[in-house]
Amino acid sequence: MRLLGFICSSIVAVALLVGNVTNADASERYGKQKVVYHINTPGGEGDKVYLGAMRNIQNHINAVGAENLDLKVVIHGNGIGLLQSAKAAGNVQTAVANLRSQSVGFEVCANTLKGKNIALDQLYEVFNEDVVPSGVAELARLQQMGYTYIKP
The missing domain is CATH 1.20.5 (Single alpha-helices involved in coiled-coils or other helix-helix interfaces)
Incomplete structure (x- = not known):
C-alpha cells in the first residue's frame, strides 16, 4: 500500500x-528576439500572400510578446505591393497598422522605389526614415547584427 x-x-x-x-x-521560453521578415513576392489573389505573412508576424508576436521582440519587415521588389495594397482601406491596411502599433518596423528598399518609379505617398505610412538604400543589403546587415531571418 x-x-x-x-x-x-x-x-x-x-x-x-x-x-x-x-x-x-x-x-522564459523564447527570451528576447531580434527578427527580420523578408517580403519580396506579389500578394497573389486578394492579397492572400501578404495577409498570410502579416498573420505569421502577428502569431510570432502573440507567442513571444511584443515587449520581447525587435521585429523588422524588409520590403523590396514585388513585395512593395504590400504597402501599395495597404494604402487602400481594407484587411491589409488593418494588418499593417496593427503591427506598427506593436512596434514592428517596416523598411522599404530605395532601389525598388526608384526602379518602379514609386513615390512615398503611393504607399501606406512610409516616410523617409523607413527607406533603406538596398533591401537585400539591409537583410544582410540585420543578420550580421544578430537578427534571425524569416521568409514567410
Whole structure:
C-alpha cells in the first residue's frame, strides 16, 4: 500500500512539473528576439500572400510578446505591393497598422522605389526614415547584427 501511495504521489508530482513547463511564460521560453521578415513576392489573389505573412508576424508576436521582440519587415521588389495594397482601406491596411502599433518596423528598399518609379505617398505610412538604400543589403546587415531571418 505504501508503494502504491509513493507511485501515485510521484505521478502527481511529475504531472505538476510537466504542467508548469508547458505553461512556462513566453519570455522564459523564447527570451528576447531580434527578427527580420523578408517580403519580396506579389500578394497573389486578394492579397492572400501578404495577409498570410502579416498573420505569421502577428502569431510570432502573440507567442513571444511584443515587449520581447525587435521585429523588422524588409520590403523590396514585388513585395512593395504590400504597402501599395495597404494604402487602400481594407484587411491589409488593418494588418499593417496593427503591427506598427506593436512596434514592428517596416523598411522599404530605395532601389525598388526608384526602379518602379514609386513615390512615398503611393504607399501606406512610409516616410523617409523607413527607406533603406538596398533591401537585400539591409537583410544582410540585420543578420550580421544578430537578427534571425524569416521568409514567410
